[in-house]
Amino acid sequence: MKVGIIGGGAAGFFAAIHVAENFPEAEVVILEKSSKVLSKVKVSGGGRCNVCNACTDIDELSKNYPRGGRQLRKIFGIFSTVQTMDWFEKRGVELVVQEDQCVFPKSQNSQTIIDCFRDEVLNKKIKIRLNAEVIGLENSHGIQLRFSFGDSEKFDKVIVTAGGHPKAEKLNWLKQCGHEIILPVPSLFTFNMPDEPVKNLMGIVVENALVSIQSEKLEATGPLLITHWGMSGPAILKLSAFGARLLADKKYDFKVQVNWLNQRNESVIRSYIQDHFLKCGNKQISNCRLSEIPQRLWDYLLEKIGLPSDKNCSQLSEKDKNKLINILSNDSYKVSGKTTFKEEFVTAGGISLNDVSFKSMQSKKVKGLYFAGEILDIDGITGGFNFQAAWSTAFIAAMLKED
Numbered sequence: 001m002k003v004g005i006i007g008g009g010a011a012g013f014f015a016a017i018h019v020a021e022n023f024p025e026a027e028v029v030i031l032e033k034s035s036k037v038l039s040k041v042k043v044s045g046g047g048r049c050n051v052c053n054a055c056t057d058i059d060e061l062s063k064n065y066p067r068g069g070r071q072l073r074k075i076f077g078i079f080s081t082v083q084t085m086d087w088f089e090k091r092g093v094e095l096v097v098q099e100d101q102c103v104f105p106k107s108q109n110s111q112t113i114i115d116c117f118r119d120e121v122l123n124k125k126i127k128i129r130l131n132a133e134v135i136g137l138e139n140s141h142g143i144q145l146r147f148s149f150g151d152s153e154k155f156d157k158v159i160v161t162a163g164g165h166p167k168a169e170k171l172n173w174l175k176q177c178g179h180e181i182i183l184p185v186p187s188l189f190t191f192n193m194p195d196e197p198v199k200n201l202m203g204i205v206v207e208n209a210l211v212s213i214q215s216e217k218l219e220a221t222g223p224l225l226i227t228h229w230g231m232s233g234p235a236i237l238k239l240s241a242f243g244a245r246l247l248a249d250k251k252y253d254f255k256v257q258v259n260w261l262n263q264r265n266e267s268v269i270r271s272y273i274q275d276h277f278l279k280c281g282n283k284q285i286s287n288c289r290l291s292e293i294p295q296r297l298w299d300y301l302l303e304k305i306g307l308p309s310d311k312n313c314s315q316l317s318e319k320d321k322n323k324l325i326n327i328l329s330n331d332s333y334k335v336s337g338k339t340t341f342k343e344e345f346v347t348a349g350g351i352s353l354n355d356v357s358f359k360s361m362q363s364k365k366v367k368g369l370y371f372a373g374e375i376l377d378i379d380g381i382t383g384g385f386n387f388q389a390a391w392s393t394a395f396i397a398a399m400l401k402e403d
């Protein structure tokens with residue numbers, strides 16, 4: 001049996017290694033369009049490669065995928081984070097789990113993961129063909145692949161692991177054989193706020209904020225970082241991922257609401273503030289920040305609502321307190337544009353999940369054709385979830401099961 005793997009990235013290598021393991025007699029060929037393999041693995045996680053997440057609860061794990069979580073649940077039952085960590089550790093890659101549950105190689109170097117894959121590929125005699133871009137596919141007694149340099153070649157089975165593509169046209173060759181392509185849009189980006197003076201507070205982190213898109217149901221919680229171009233941090237990245245399509249429709253022009261205390265209940269905030277100021281007595285309000293709000297942000301918020309920073313806490317009127325409650329729980333910023341998050345960014349969209357069987361990862365349109373990795377309309381938030389989707393889908397695809 002001759003098996004072609006289209007794309008020499010994370011999913012492609014993982015799939016090729018498992019095909020070779022499952023079918024030792026098979027000839028396995030990785031077809032890579034560029035002159036380099038595993039280039040995203042190399043730069044991933046800021047060069048450290050956040051290889052997966054330590055979350056082991058499948059329900060919890062699948063909640064980290066704005067698209068594809070429901071479908072992934074099925075395959076996480078077979079290959080999940082536990083199996084990923086076990087797989088790398090059995091091959092001599094020591095792993096460490098950070099406090100935030102992100103898993104990295106102990107070496108803190110993505111090259112360790114690349115070396116592990118290279119050893120496996122060498123041992124299993126998997127062939128790698130570089131500068132081999134696939135541009136066409138025909139299904140007749142096997143799968144005939146057409147390359148950009150003019151040649152074509154027949155394979156018995158093919159796994160497509162060609163990654164995310166920002167332009168849908170790049171997937172035309174898969175559309176032509178019947179697959180629906182969900183329009184690609186970026187996911188995992190930070191918010192630009194060119195007209196908001198809050199940018200001057202760059203470097204400030206609020207540990208637990210609640211952010212939402214004005215007039216929409218979307219919201220996310222977690223640390224929020226103020227940057228020199230706007231806002232970033234896990235809460236914003238999560239919001240960008242879950243809102244990827246909606247925010248693209250809005251052309252990245254919208255208002256973000258910030259609840260700096262992550263507390264929805266106004267009466268809870270009111271009594272919290274009242275108790276706080278009671279303890280502050282006659283001190284100036286500027287010297288009486290809430291512990292959750294860094295000093296520079298506190299001063300900025302007081303200025304934003306026009307409260308003099310030297311006003312005595314005991315002299316705050318009900319109106320002053322209402323303004324404070326409002327800005328702490330319902331602050332608003334205008335977003336104009338986005339910046340791609342350099343540590344990890346992904347494309348939402350790709351092959352429609354309706355066209356793929358999640359028992360086998362086989363295409364419902366072309367027999368003997370399988371999909372894995374980011375080419376699918378699956379994406380996760382930051383934290384190793386995107387690689388996990390690549391490993392899990394590749395593991396299942398490599399079984400080359402017929403439905």
Ligand SMILES: Cc1cc2nc3c(=O)[nH]c(=O)nc-3n(C[C@H](O)[C@H](O)[C@H](O)COP(=O)(O)OP(=O)(O)OC[C@H]3O[C@@H](n4cnc5c(N)ncnc54)[C@H](O)[C@@H]3O)c2cc1C
Pocket residue numbers: 006007008009010011012031032033034036037038039040041043044045046049050051052132133134135161162163164342343344345346372373374375383384385386387388390
């Ligand atoms: C800067 C950055 C950092 C990241 N860090 C992390 C991280 O730490 N943790 C995490 O979980 N995720 C991270 N991600 C996301 C993660 O890298 C991807 O989700 C993952 O690489 C997807 O794997 P893949 O094999 O599906 O696609 P890719 O890794 O993109 O591989 C696809 C391969 O297919 C090739 N190809 C494409 N079209 C064709 C064709 N027609 N013919 C032949 N070859 C083709 C491409 O050249 C490429 O080599 C990061 C992403 C970026 C951009």
